[in-house]
Amino acid sequence: MNEELQNAQEILDQHIDDSNEMDLSAYDIAQHLKTLKYHDEELFTKYLNKIDPQTLGDVAIELPESMLKDVIENVPSEKIVEALEELESDDATDLLQYIEEIDEDKARELFDELDEEDKADILRLQSYNDNEAGAYMQTELFSAFANEKLGDAIARLRQLKAEGELENISQLFIVNQDRVLEHAIALEELILFDFSKTLSELINGSDKYEPYTALDSENITDVADRVKDYDLNVIAVVDSKGVLLGRITADDIHDFIEESATEQIYNLAGVNDEAEEDETLIKAGKARAVWLFINLFTAIISSSIIGIFDDTIASYVALAVLMPIVASMGGNTGTQALTVTVRRLTLGEIEFKDAKHVLKREVGISLINGAIFGLLMGIVAWIWFDKALLGVVIALSMLINLSLAGLFGTIIPLSLKRLNIDPAVGSAVLLTTFTDCIGFFSFLGLAKWILL
Amino acid sequence: MNEELQNAQEILDQHIDDSNEMDLSAYDIAQHLKTLKYHDEELFTKYLNKIDPQTLGDVAIELPESMLKDVIENVPSEKIVEALEELESDDATDLLQYIEEIDEDKARELFDELDEEDKADILRLQSYNDNEAGAYMQTELFSAFANEKLGDAIARLRQLKAEGELENISQLFIVNQDRVLEHAIALEELILFDFSKTLSELINGSDKYEPYTALDSENITDVADRVKDYDLNVIAVVDSKGVLLGRITADDIHDFIEESATEQIYNLAGVNDEAEEDETLIKAGKARAVWLFINLFTAIISSSIIGIFDDTIASYVALAVLMPIVASMGGNTGTQALTVTVRRLTLGEIEFKDAKHVLKREVGISLINGAIFGLLMGIVAWIWFDKALLGVVIALSMLINLSLAGLFGTIIPLSLKRLNIDPAVGSAVLLTTFTDCIGFFSFLGLAKWILL
Numbered sequence: 066m067n068e069e070l071q072n073a074q075e076i077l078d079q080h081i082d083d084s085n086e087m088d089l090s091a092y093d094i095a096q097h098l099k100t101l102k103y104h105d106e107e108l109f110t111k112y113l114n115k116i117d118p119q120t121l122g123d124v125a126i127e128l129p130e131s132m133l134k135d136v137i138e139n140v141p142s143e144k145i146v147e148a149l150e151e152l153e154s155d156d157a158t159d160l161l162q163y164i165e166e167i168d169e170d171k172a173r174e175l176f177d178e179l180d181e182e183d184k185a186d187i188l189r190l191q192s193y194n195d196n197e198a199g200a201y202m203q204t205e206l207f208s209a210f211a212n213e214k215l216g217d218a219i220a221r222l223r224q225l226k227a228e229g230e231l232e233n234i235s236q237l238f239i240v241n242q243d244r245v246l247e248h249a250i251a252l253e254e255l256i257l258f259d260f261s262k263t264l265s266e267l268i269n270g271s272d273k274y275e276p277y278t279a280l281d282s283e284n285i286t287d288v289a290d291r292v293k294d295y296d297l298n299v300i301a302v303v304d305s306k307g308v309l310l311g312r313i314t315a316d317d318i319h320d321f322i323e324e325s326a327t328e329q330i331y332n333l334a335g336v337n338d339e340a341e342e343d344e345t346l347i348k349a350g351k352a353r354a355v356w357l358f359i360n361l362f363t364a365i366i367s368s369s370i371i372g373i374f375d376d377t378i379a380s381y382v383a384l385a386v387l388m389p390i391v392a393s394m395g396g397n398t399g400t401q402a403l404t405v406t407v408r409r410l411t412l413g414e415i416e417f418k419d420a421k422h423v424l425k426r427e428v429g430i431s432l433i434n435g436a437i438f439g440l441l442m443g444i445v446a447w448i449w450f451d452k453a454l455l456g457v458v459i460a461l462s463m464l465i466n467l468s469l470a471g472l473f474g475t476i477i478p479l480s481l482k483r484l485n486i487d488p489a490v491g492s493a494v495l496l497t498t499f500t501d502c503i504g505f506f507s508f509l510g511l512a513k514w515i516l517l
Numbered sequence: 518m519n520e521e522l523q524n525a526q527e528i529l530d531q532h533i534d535d536s537n538e539m540d541l542s543a544y545d546i547a548q549h550l551k552t553l554k555y556h557d558e559e560l561f562t563k564y565l566n567k568i569d570p571q572t573l574g575d576v577a578i579e580l581p582e583s584m585l586k587d588v589i590e591n592v593p594s595e596k597i598v599e600a601l602e603e604l605e606s607d608d609a610t611d612l613l614q615y616i617e618e619i620d621e622d623k624a625r626e627l628f629d630e631l632d633e634e635d636k637a638d639i640l641r642l643q644s645y646n647d648n649e650a651g652a653y654m655q656t657e658l659f660s661a662f663a664n665e666k667l668g669d670a671i672a673r674l675r676q677l678k679a680e681g682e683l684e685n686i687s688q689l690f691i692v693n694q695d696r697v698l699e700h701a702i703a704l705e706e707l708i709l710f711d712f713s714k715t716l717s718e719l720i721n722g723s724d725k726y727e728p729y730t731a732l733d734s735e736n737i738t739d740v741a742d743r744v745k746d747y748d749l750n751v752i753a754v755v756d757s758k759g760v761l762l763g764r765i766t767a768d769d770i771h772d773f774i775e776e777s778a779t780e781q782i783y784n785l786a787g788v789n790d791e792a793e794e795d796e797t798l799i800k801a802g803k804a805r806a807v808w809l810f811i812n813l814f815t816a817i818i819s820s821s822i823i824g825i826f827d828d829t830i831a832s833y834v835a836l837a838v839l840m841p842i843v844a845s846m847g848g849n850t851g852t853q854a855l856t857v858t859v860r861r862l863t864l865g866e867i868e869f870k871d872a873k874h875v876l877k878r879e880v881g882i883s884l885i886n887g888a889i890f891g892l893l894m895g896i897v898a899w900i901w902f903d904k905a906l907l908g909v910v911i912a913l914s915m916l917i918n919l920s921l922a923g924l925f926g927t928i929i930p931l932s933l934k935r936l937n938i939d940p941a942v943g944s945a946v947l948l949t950t951f952t953d954c955i956g957f958f959s960f961l962g963l964a965k966w967i968l969l
Contacts, residue, residue, distance in 0.1 A: 069870075090746040103874075223709045234705040235687055235750065252704040253686040257675045293775075294542040296768035298687065298750055315767040316748035322771060323745075326778030327860055330785070334856035335849060341857055350882040353853050357846065357886055361894065364845040368838050375834040382827040385837040386820050389844065389953070393816040394809065397787060401805050404786035405793055408779055418521075422555075430802040434809055442813065501841070 073100040074108065081115050091123030098124070102132060110139050119229075122148035126160050130343060134167050142171075146178040151229065154186040155203040155317065161187060189310075198288045199281035201321065202302040202311030205231055208238040209264060211247065216260035233316075235298045238276065238309055239264055246301055246309040249276035278303050281310055285321060290413060292318045329411060332489035333404065335360070360494055367392075367501035374509035377517060383450045384512050387459055391508045394438060395466035395500035402427040402474030403496050407488045410478060417483045424475050431471025432464075439463035458515050462508035470500045525552040526560065533567050543575030550576070554584055562591050571681075574600035578612050582795060586619050594623075598630040603681070606638040607655040607769065613639060641762075650740045651733035653773065654754040654763030657683055660690040661716055663699065668712035685768075687750045690728065690761055691716055698753055698761040701728035730755050733762055737773060742865060744770045781863060784941035785856065787812070812946055819844075819953035826961035829969060835902045836964050839911055843960045846890060847918035847952035854879045854926030855948050859940045862930060869935045876927050883923025884916075891915035910967050914960035922952045 077097050080089045089097075094116070101109040113136060116124060125136050125148065136145070149157045165172035176184065186204045193199035207225070209218035218237060225231040237255055239248040248268055258267050268274055278301045279288040292300055292315065302311045328338045335356030340348045371378070371388070378384050406423065409415045415423050443460030447453050477495055478488035529549050532541045541549075546568070553561040565588060568576060577588050577600065588597070601609045617624035628636065638656045645651035659677070661670035670689060677683040689707055691700040700720055710719050720726050730753045731740040744752055744767065754763045780790045787808030792800045823830070823840070830836050858875065861867045867875050895912030899905050929947055930940035 092746040219708055222705070226705070226709070233748065233750070252708060253674070253678070256671055256704060256708050257678070293768070293771055294544040296685065296766075298685070298767060314748075315750060315771070316745070319745055319767070319771065319774060322774050323778070323864070326775070326782070327864065330778070330782055330856060330860050333782070333785075334852050336853050336857055346878060346881045346885065349878075350885050353850075353882060354886050354889060356853075357849055357890055360849045361842070361846060361890055364842045365897065368842050371838045371841070375838065378837050379831065379834045382831045382837075385830050385834075385840075386823045386827065388837075389823070389841060389957075390813070390816045390820050392841065393949075393953070394813060397809055397812045398805075400786050401788050401808075404782060405788055408782050412775070412779065426798060426801075429798045430805060433798065433802050434806050437806060438809055438813055445817065497845075501845070505841075 067104075069100055070104040070108075073097040074112075077101075077112050077115075081117075091120060092127050094120065094124045095127035098128065099132065102135070110135065113139055118144055118147035119151050121145070122152040122156065122160055126156060126163070130163070130167065131345075133163055137164060137168055137171055142175060142178065146175055149175065149179060150183055153203040153205055153232070154183070154190060154311070155201060157183065158187045158190040162191075193281065196285055197281065198279040198283045198285050198302055198313065199310065201285055201288075201317050202281070202313050203317075204311045206238060206301075206309075206312045207231060207234045207236070208240050208309060211239050211241070211265040211268070212263055214261060214263050215255065215258055215267060218264070219260060233314055235314075236276075236301075236312075237264075238301055238312075239268070239274075240309050243306075244309055245307040246276055246278060246303050248274040249301060250274050276301050278307075279313065280305065286325070288313065289318050289321050289325075293322075325411075329407070329489045332487065332491075333407065333493055335494065356494065359491070360497075363494060363498040364501070367498060367505060370502055370505045371509065374505075374513060377509055377513045381512070381516060383446075383452075383455060384509060387446060387455075388505055388508050390442065391459065391462050391466055392501045392504035394442075394463060395470040395504045396497045398431050398434060398467045399470030399474035399496045399500045400493065402431060402471045403478060403492055406475050406478045407492065410482050410488055417479055420479050423479070424472070427475040428468060428471045431474075432468045435464040435467030435471075438467065454516055455512075458511045459508065462504065462511050465507045466500060466504045469503050470496070473499045519556075521552055522556040522560075525549040526564075529553075529564050529567075533569075543572060544579050546572065546576045547579035550580070551584065554587070562587065565591055570596055570599035571603050573597070574604040574608065574612060578608060578615070582615070582619065583797075585615055589616060589620055589623055594627060594630065598627055601627065601631060602635055605655040605657055605684070606635070606642060606763070607653060609635065610639045610642040614643075645733065648737055649733065650731045650735045650737050650754055650765065651762065653737055653740075653769050654733070654765050655769075656763045658690060658753075658761075658764045659683060659686045659688070660692050660761060663691050663693070663717040663720070664715055666713060666715050667707070667710055667719060670716070671712060685766055687766075688728075688753075688764075689716075690753055690764075691720070691726075692761050695758075696761055697759040698728055698730060698755050700726040701753060702726050728753050730759075731765065732757065738777070740765065741770050741773050741777075745774075777863075781859070781941045784939065784943075785859065785945055787946065808946065811943070812949075815946060815950040816953070819950060819957060822954055822957045823961065826957075826965060829961055829965045833964070833968060835898075835904075835907060836961060839898060839907075840957055840960050842894065843911065843914050843918055844953045844956035846894075846915060847922040847956045848949045850883050850886060850919045851922030851926035851948045851952045852945065854883060854923045855930060855944055858927050858930045859944065862934050862940055869931055872931050875931070876924070879927040880920060880923045883926075884920045887916040887919030887923075890919065906968055907964075910963045911960065914956065914963050917959045918952060918956040921955050922948070925951045 076089070077094065080094065098109060098112060101112055121144065125133055128136065149160060152160060161172055161176060164175065190200060207222055222231065222234070235252055237250045238246055240246055277291065277295060277297055279291065281302050281304050288300060298315045300313050301309060302313060303309055331338045331341065335353065337352035340352035343349055406427065439460040442463055443456035446459045447456030474496055477492045481488040481492060528541070529546065532546065550561060550564060553564055573596065577585055580588065601612060604612060613624055613628060616627065642652060659674055674683065674686070687704055689702045690698055691702070692698055729743065729747060729749055731743065733754050733756050740752060750767045752765050753761060754765060755761055783790045783793065787805065789804035792804035795801060858879065891912040894915055895908035898911045899908030926948055929944045933940040933944060
């Protein structure tokens with residue numbers, strides 16, 4: 066373990082030595098700091114203070130909440146302010162919000178120290194909802210007027226880059242006097258042009274330079290789809306009048322895709338992705354308890370169906386042994402259909418209008434599997450308890466439960482989506498309630514009718 | 518419905534009219550073609566043939582297998598060959614593979630018609646495994662020698678772009694005489710330089726132009742992580758000697774992130790992502806049946822535990838009513854821990870060495886929730902069946918089952934990962950086997966001991 070500590074220390078030393086070179090990613094630095102923190106609190110604080118303001122902001126964003134708290138408490142405010150100013154506006158807004166969640170007063174104090182332009186940017190970005198494109202944009206971008214000479218625009222780019230104000234540029238956005246976005250030219254085109262000409266001469270009426278845009282109030286999911294469909298490196302963000310406000314880059318979309326996938330995986334399992342980000346047990350535990358509570362409630366409902374048949378079970382205990390198998394197989398079959406439907410809805414492969422097509426496929430699959438596994442389990446039950454009719458009962462109830470599981474596993478997410486509810490949230494609990502109830506009812510009901 | 522058809526037709530007409538403008542994404546065109554196909558087979562074939570070769574390849578990649586078959590059968594081979602040549606090498610390789618899966622002879626026939634350079638590229642890309650970075654690269658890129666003048670390199674870029682050979686360029690890669698990659702300069706830097714100087718003069722010993730590289734044999738997951746950590750638009754792919762082979766762009770990484778997430782979501786639910794891509798029932802149904810079979814086998818094992826206690830159940834049927842609740846709550850608690858652990862492993866937030874830390878958190882959460890829900894269900898059971906000791910039995914067994922569920926939900930994916938097995942595959946089935954067995958055994962065992 067000490068070796069690990071030493072290793073982290075050496076790597077950080079190396080990084081700090083040739084400081085201006087970003088040889089380590091912010092993510093890597095954060096990982097090494099974590100190692101220090103776990104082993105030696107003092108050493109951690111020492112290295113935290115060694116990180117230069119150009120890197121500190123990016124690193125702070127990567128740190129877990131508990132360690133961000135250490136940053137606030139141990140790094141001088143002026144240095145944190147400098148780090149915030151070095152960040153791109155979207156990242157600065159995020160970091161300030163993380164700080165606010167830990168210490169509101171500190172966040173306000175830091176905000177007050179920022180320069181007026183950064184303040185205005187952050188206020189604007191904070192005004193958007195989490196699911197709006199505006200919340201994901203950065204205001205730093207490379208723009209020019211059409212009557213400017215390309216060479217002059219490039220001179221400005223040089224200036225802005227030298228001041229560290231601009232990074233990760235792949236497009237020049239061309240706006241009119243009202244800052245309405247009119248064209249966008251990729252750098253790979255720009256570099257081929259004659260620098261002494263004006264931009265309007267270069268564009269020369271061609272509609273090749275139509276910009277890809279997102280409305281600031283647009284849903285970020287739709288924007289991410291557009292970036293993906295057209296393989297964009299960057300998309301311009303405009304307001305309803307077409308005024309250029311900012312840009313969203315491919316790496317922001319990366320993060321969004323990955324976060325959305327995590328959210329979906331967690332929702333399907335009854336876990337809240339935001340609550341899980343917290344390192345302490347309480348927040349995550351509470352959010353999970355909510356889903357467990359709903360599950361307890363629905364489990365009691367399906368169990369009361371068993372209660373209806375208590376006489377039947379008392380007179381033939383083999384039913385109690387076999388009934389969880391019917392429920393479990395139904396739950397699994399339904400979950401397969403549910404998961405595929407939820408994911409295909411997300412990927413845009415299917416929509417509500419394809420319901421008939423999708424239902425045919427999903428119910429078809431579960432009907433076939435219901436028949437196969439019903440038959441298989443029927444034979445097993447017959448041999449196990451040496452009673453042919455018991456085999457018939459379980460075979461029939463599995464056929465019923467598995468087919469209906471496929472039906473509900475498809476209908477539930479399609480309907481939720483139609484109602485504009487996230488089809489991943491709560492659908493699994495709803496589904497297993499159905500499959501448990503149908504499983505117990507069909508199996509015990511058939512048993513009472515056929516066997517007794 | 519006819520309205521939908523007419524709408525698709527109009528949009529496609531518009532697109533075909535001003536053909537050279539890529540106003541619709543390939544994805545959109547594919548969607549509209551699907552609509553035609555569902556309504557009017559003949560119209561579909563007609564429009565398929567209207568698509569120009571520049572777009573056809575991209576569209577074909579987006580089509581489902583059944584419709585790709587229509588392309589092969591209805592579009593003349595020469596046009597498909599042209600479409601393949603228009604594609605970037607990675608996409609051409611993919612498309613040819615899709616065609617091969619439908620009709621091997623046709624794929625061979627098309628391959629033979631390609632020009633020698635394209636053939637060589639495709640053969641090289643086909644030689645990589647699905648999980649190797651090399652399989653994701655395209656060989657088309659912008660490179661130069663250090664002793665070249667920047668202006669000459671740019672003249673070559675102009676030429677290649679005019680020929681339609683290069684798209685989506687954001688870096689110039691600088692290689693030595695053996696094509697070993699030495700530097701990479703982003704276009705946003707390049708555009709600021711003096712075009713009359715040689716590249717080595719411009720680089721001038723600065724280590725600012727160190728390229729980000731991936732080894733061709735490297736795991737694509739690691740490469741995607743690097744692209745994400747450093748917010749790259751492109752990463753160079755080199756062989757073990759450092760020779761530049763190709764590049765992977767951000768949009769390829771987008772696709773990879775999304776596909777990996779789908780694979781993980783599906784695996785957790787016992788669904789195979791590749792089998793699901795097939796439109797027919799048989800392939801997907803078979804893959805799902807494999808997991809259902811495993812689940813049936815494990816369900817029989819856990820049910821045989823109930824069989825051990827058949828006398829206990831016969832003498833007190835309330836046990837049969839309550840036992841699925843213990844199992845269900847354990848399954849859900851375990852799934853929460855499992856899902857969070859699997860996802861955090863994927864996101865690189867945790868590793869095997871953090872096992873102690875993660876276990877403490879997960880078992881802590883499930884212990885607390887086990888106590889809460891054990892107590893709650895204990896009271897419910899007491900009131901329901903008017904027997905206090907029954908409440909004690911279910912409370913204790915839920916505490917045991919939920920805590921152990923948290924433990925196994927964490928240990929299973931951590932161990933699988935340690936053994937280099939995908940922690941999403943099969944872990945859910947393994948987990949519910951444990952939680953069912955422990956749930957039934959603890960509840961019925963305690964009941965036999967305490968109640969009877």
